[in-house]
Amino acid sequence: MKKFLYLMLFMTVLNLCSEAKDQNDLLHFYSIADSLTEYPEINKPLVVICHKKIDKLWVSLIGYKGEKKIFIAAITNEKIQNANKEIYRILDFYEGNPVLGKVTTWGYIYDRNKDGKVDYMSLVDGAAPFLDDRVPESYPVRGQKLNKLDLEMYVNKCKIIFNHWSDDNYDENIDGVVHVDVDPLRDWVKRKIFARCTKFNNIFDDVWSFKKKISSEREKIDFTGIKIPYRPFGKISDFITKQNLQYQTNVLSLINRGIKMCEAEKIIYSGN
Numbered sequence: 001m002k003k004f005l006y007l008m009l010f011m012t013v014l015n016l017c018s019e020a021k022d023q024n025d026l027l028h029f030y031s032i033a034d035s036l037t038e039y040p041e042i043n044k045p046l047v048v049i050c051h052k053k054i055d056k057l058w059v060s061l062i063g064y065k066g067e068k069k070i071f072i073a074a075i076t077n078e079k080i081q082n083a084n085k086e087i088y089r090i091l092d093f094y095e096g097n098p099v100l101g102k103v104t105t106w107g108y109i110y111d112r113n114k115d116g117k118v119d120y121m122s123l124v125d126g127a128a129p130f131l132d133d134r135v136p137e138s139y140p141v142r143g144q145k146l147n148k149l150d151l152e153m154y155v156n157k158c159k160i161i162f163n164h165w166s167d168d169n170y171d172e173n174i175d176g177v178v179h180v181d182v183d184p185l186r187d188w189v190k191r192k193i194f195a196r197c198t199k200f201n202n203i204f205d206d207v208w209s210f211k212k213k214i215s216s217e218r219e220k221i222d223f224t225g226i227k228i229p230y231r232p233f234g235k236i237s238d239f240i241t242k243q244n245l246q247y248q249t250n251v252l253s254l255i256n257r258g259i260k261m262c263e264a265e266k267i268i269y270s271g272n
Contacts, residue, residue, distance in 0.1 A: 024112040024113065024271075025166070025168045025176075026120075026164070026166035026168055026176040026177075026178065026194075026196055027194070027196075027214070029110075029112060029120060029166070029271065030164055030178055030194075030214050031213070031214060031215070032271045032272070033108060033110065033120060033122045033164055033271065034122075034162075034164070034214075036071075036108055036122070037108065037122055037160065037162045038159075040089035040090060041064075042089055042090055044064040044065065044067075045064070045065045045084040046062050046063070046064065046065070046072065046083040046084040046087060046089075047062065047063065047064070047065045047083055047084070048060050048061070048062050048080055048083050049061050049062060049063050049068070049070055049262075049264065049267075050070075050258070050262035050264055051079060051080070052257075052258045052261045052262055053079075054254060054257055054258060054261070055254075056077075057075050057076065057077065057254070058074075058075070058076045058077070058078065058079045058080065059073065059074075059075055059254060059255060059257070059258030060073065060074045060075075060076065060079075060080045060083070060258075061073055061258060061259065061262055061264055062074065062080075062083050062087070062106075063267075063269075065084075068267050069267055069268075069269055070109070070259075070264055070267050070268050070269060071108055071109060071110075071268075071269035072087070072106060072107070072108055072109065073106065073107065073109045073118070073121075073255045073258070074087065074103055074105060074106035075105050075106075075251065075254060075255070076103055076105060080103060083103075085102075086101060086102040086103045087101055087102075087103050087106055088100055088101030088160075089160075090160070091127055091158055091159065091160055093155060093158075096151055096154070096155065098127035098128075098158050100124070100126070100127055100160065104124055104126075105124070106123075106124055107121050107122050107123035107124055107162065108121070108122040108162075108269075109121055109122075109255060109268065109269070110268070110269055110270060110271045111268035111269070111270050112270060112271060113170055114270050115170065116259070116265030116266065116268070117170075117172065117256050117259070117265070117268075118252060118255050118256055118259065118268060119166070119167040119168075119170050119172075119252075120164070120165070120166050120167070120271075121164070121165045121166075121248070121251070121252060121255070122162040122163075122164050122165075123162060123163055123164075123165065123248075123251070124160060124161065124162060125161045125162065125163045125180065126160075126161045126233060127158060127159065127160050127161060128158065128159070128161055128180075128182070128187060128188060128189050128233065129153075129154050129157035129158045129159075129188045129189070130157055130158075130159055130188065130189045131157075131183055131186075131188045131189065131190045131211075132157070132211075132212075135153065135157070135188075139153070139186070140186075141185040141186055142185065142186055142187060157188070161180050161189065163177060163178065163179045163180060164177060164178040164179075165177050165245075165248040165251075165252070166196070167249075167252065168196065168200075169200050171200070172249070172252065172253065172256065173200070173245075173249050174245045174246075174248045174249045174252060175196060175197045175200050175202075175245065176194075176195065176196030176197065177193075177194075177195050177196070177240065177244070177245070177248075178192050178193070178194050178195075178214070179192065179193045179195070179230065179240060180192055180193075181193050181209065181230045181231055182230075182231045182232060182233055183231075184231055187233055190211070191209045191210065191211045191219070192209060192210055192211075192214075193207070193208075193209045193221065193228060193230055193240070194206070194207065194208055194209065194210065194214065194218075195207045195223075195228050195240060197245075202242040202245060203225040203226065204223060204224075204225050204226070204227075204228060204240075205225065207221050207223045207228055208220060208221055209221055226241060226242065227239040227240065227241045228240040228241075
């Protein structure tokens with residue numbers, strides 16, 4: 001009887017741990033990370049908590065002034081002097097064009113399982129307007145001139161683009177992404193692609209797209225286990241492949257090396 005009770009207790013604990021892990025995977029955590037990109041607390045100034053130079057690059061770990069918590073990482077060729085001035089969390093505009101700021105190679109970082117290593121990154125990938133139901137089909141396509149109202153709509157719909165990269169089994173390898181996909185007629189973001197390797201073997205097996213919320217209706221995508229078609233800015237077409245995952249794994253590794261050198265394992269933002 002005691003053995004049976006111990007077994008039941010063990011299975012209960014195992015199930016609870018599994019459920020907690022699932023609640024922090026890319027599918028469930030994306031909305032938390034996305035909210036920080038959409039609604040940054042710009043009234044709180046940024047400061048660099050620690051710099052480290054690694055392989056000729058500067059890894060800067062950044063948080064709010066007066067708070068000892070890291071939630072932004074930047075990788076740059078030159079040392080950041082003033083994080084609050086050099087990193088724009090919301091867009092500026094110059095003559096109708098979006099301006100990202102001096103530093104564009106940065107993103108929000110998370111340690112979801114609180115093991116002292118980053119396992120989720122929301123990385124900047126430029127700036128563009130986002131299509132929605134309020135954009136009329138008559139809106140000018142690429143190459144056509146914009147009138148004043150068109151330009152106002154362009155500016156109002158423009159946002160910083162973040163692609164989300166996740167290490168869901170916490171082995172320091174990226175295995176999932178939420179990536180923007182561009183409208184073929186205009187250089188506007190039309191949807192986001194959700195893609196992950198649920199067996200953690202670099203083979204995509206859970207792939208679909210969404211336009212509004214990640215919990216909204218899913219749209220099917222034709223894909224193979226090794227490549228997912230999408231349209232990036234400035235190209236007719238391209239593919240998300242395991243090479244993209246490996247590149248971001250290298251970025252993740254560099255950030256975690258900086259965290260270890262700064263002895264900052266205990267102050268990485270977890271998202272909750």
